[in-house]
Amino acid sequence: MGDSWVNVAERIGSDLHLELTGPGGRRAALIRALREAVRSGRLAPGMRLPPYRSLAADLGVARNTVADAYAELVAEGWLTARQGSGTRVAERAQPLRPAARVPKKAPARERGPRHDLRQGTPDASAFPRTAWLTSYRRALQQAPHEVFGPGDPAGRRELREALTEYLARARGVRTAPDRIVVCSGFAHALRLLFGGGVLRGPLAVEAYGLGFHREVLAAAGVRTVPLPLDQDGAQVGRLGRERAVLLTPAHQFPTGGPLHPARRAAVTDWARARGGLVLEDDYDGEFRYDRKPVGAVQGLGPEQVIYIGSVSKSLSPAVRLGWMVLPERYVGAVLEAKGEREAWASVLDQLSLADFLTSGAYDRHVRRMRQRYRGRRDRLVAALAEYAPHIEATGIAAGLHAVLRLPPGTEASAVKAAAWQGIALDGLAAFRHPETRMAEGDGLVVGYATPSEHAYGPALEALCGVLPPP
Ligand SMILES: Cc1ncc(COP(=O)(O)O)c(C=O)c1O
Numbered sequence: 153m154g155d156s157w158v159n160v161a162e163r164i165g166s167d168l169h170l171e172l173t174g175p176g177g178r179r180a181a182l183i184r185a186l187r188e189a190v191r192s193g194r195l196a197p198g199m200r201l202p203p204y205r206s207l208a209a210d211l212g213v214a215r216n217t218v219a220d221a222y223a224e225l226v227a228e229g230w231l232t233a234r235q236g237s238g239t240r241v242a243e244r245a246q247p248l249r250p251a252a253r254v255p256k257k258a259p260a261r262e263r264g265p266r267h268d269l270r271q272g273t274p275d276a277s278a279f280p281r282t283a284w285l286t287s288y289r290r291a292l293q294q295a296p297h298e299v300f301g302p303g304d305p306a307g308r309r310e311l312r313e314a315l316t317e318y319l320a321r322a323r324g325v326r327t328a329p330d331r332i333v334v335c336s337g338f339a340h341a342l343r344l345l346f347g348g349g350v351l352r353g354p355l356a357v358e359a360y361g362l363g364f365h366r367e368v369l370a371a372a373g374v375r376t377v378p379l380p381l382d383q384d385g386a387q388v389g390r391l392g393r394e395r396a397v398l399l400t401p402a403h404q405f406p407t408g409g410p411l412h413p414a415r416r417a418a419v420t421d422w423a424r425a426r427g428g429l430v431l432e433d434d435y436d437g438e439f440r441y442d443r444k445p446v447g448a449v450q451g452l453g454p455e456q457v458i459y460i461g462s463v464s465k466s467l468s469p470a471v472r473l474g475w476m477v478l479p480e481r482y483v484g485a486v487l488e489a490k491g492e493r494e495a496w497a498s499v500l501d502q503l504s505l506a507d508f509l510t511s512g513a514y515d516r517h518v519r520r521m522r523q524r525y526r527g528r529r530d531r532l533v534a535a536l537a538e539y540a541p542h543i544e545a546t547g548i549a550a551g552l553h554a555v556l557r558l559p560p561g562t563e564a565s566a567v568k569a570a571a572w573q574g575i576a577l578d579g580l581a582a583f584r585h586p587e588t589r590m591a592e593g594d595g596l597v598v599g600y601a602t603p604s605e606h607a608y609g610p611a612l613e614a615l616c617g618v619l620p621p622p
Pocket residue numbers: 272336337338339340362400405433435461462463464465469474
């Protein structure tokens with residue numbers, strides 16, 4: 153028997169097809185098809201079926217065939233037939249679904265905290281939508297056809313050229329387009345370098361840092377060795393037999409100070425003498441408030457440093473674009489780790505970022521955000537001076553977060569009290585390398601970029617309310 157399809161959408165208001173197939177003649181096939189349509193929910197309870205004359209015409213079957221099929225399904229309880237209201241799907245004819253697939257209740261959407269003072273994200277309400285759209289449109293209009301084919305794993309040349317100029321000007325990075333490999337952010341760079349077999353551990357890391365990055369490294373089988381910190385930053389003089397060291401020299405994460413100039417020189421000397429490597433995480437290098445920008449360590453030793461940056465703080469972590477500036481000897485291996493074609497960083501976004509950089513929109517955005525974040529930082533400091541003058545904020549000259557130093561033994565209860573008040577933030581302990589013996593003391597890491605402008609004042613007020621007394 154050939155397939156016979158009919159679209160009965162006009163009559164029952166949904167896009168339903170009946171397929172008359174299988175053994176037993178057309179009547180049996182129609183009964184099966186209608187039963188299945190009810191069972192699966194395509195024909196909902198209460199839905200009116202087409203008069204059997206028109207369904208018969210659509211299906212190319214005899215009217216009696218449809219009339220008999222309807223009658224049988226009425227007898228089985230699938231359909232109801234009432235004078236004046238036609239034939240309908242019975243109200244009790246619920247479609248059967250495997251219980252496991254039916255959630256009892258839609259899962260409630262997770263409610264975020266009332267006040268989000270976690271470090272990590274820029275103000276999402278300040279994404280430069282119009283300027284980004286302008287760059288995206290221009291990039292799309294000017295893109296040659298080959299852009300829509302497989303992408304170069306190194307990244308678009310337009311972006312690498314724009315980054316070469318920008319990083320030299322703004323961050324003191326010495327490079328060339330052929331030394332840059334585009335990636336989807338810092339974490340991706342770590343995965344490529346260590347998971348992709350370019351580098352091996354053990355890797356020295358700062359005793360306080362982002363746990364997520366330690367997890368990425370552990371997943372790649374890399375042992376991390378904590379390097380203690382003091383007021384001058386990571387104690388690079390203690391580097392031992394590690395092959396490489398991961399640092400946040402412009403703004404130690406999370407404590408907030410810059411790496412002392414003598415240590416910047418010392419760590420590049422160490423790398424030169426030992427054939428070692430510095431991984432420089434320049435995650436928020438653009439945001440400096442009270443002092444001159446601290447340039448990249450990479451400028452001191454382009455062959456000793458892998459410089460890694462991304463737009464996650466300057467624009468948005470949703471864009472997922474980052475870059476590695478590599479010593480020449482690593483370029484081939486990193487490209488090999490990336491594979492034959494670009495598989496992570498959208499080529500269209502790369503072109504948009506290239507335009508965003510060369511048109512000056514990136515500088516304008518960073519300037520605007522610098523002003524905004526400085527204003528927020530000042531408000532935090534002023535609120536502390538007024539409501540909690542015994543609490544010092546450190547690491548405030550740069551970045552998007554500060555550390556509030558607390559009296560000894562009060563961090564855990566302050567974090568708990570904050571949670572009770574709907575304030576999301578972390579204590580310093582959350583960033584501590586599990587194997588370090590050094591302790592930074594008690595503190596709260598307060599991200600002041602995340603709340604939108606209108607939410608920041610209430611967030612500060614709530615924060616001051618949970619700080620421990622003198
Ligand atoms: C210390 C640190 N490094 C790097 C990054 C950037 O990570 P990614 O580029 O993977 O978003 C962040 C977060 O934005 C960070 O906090």
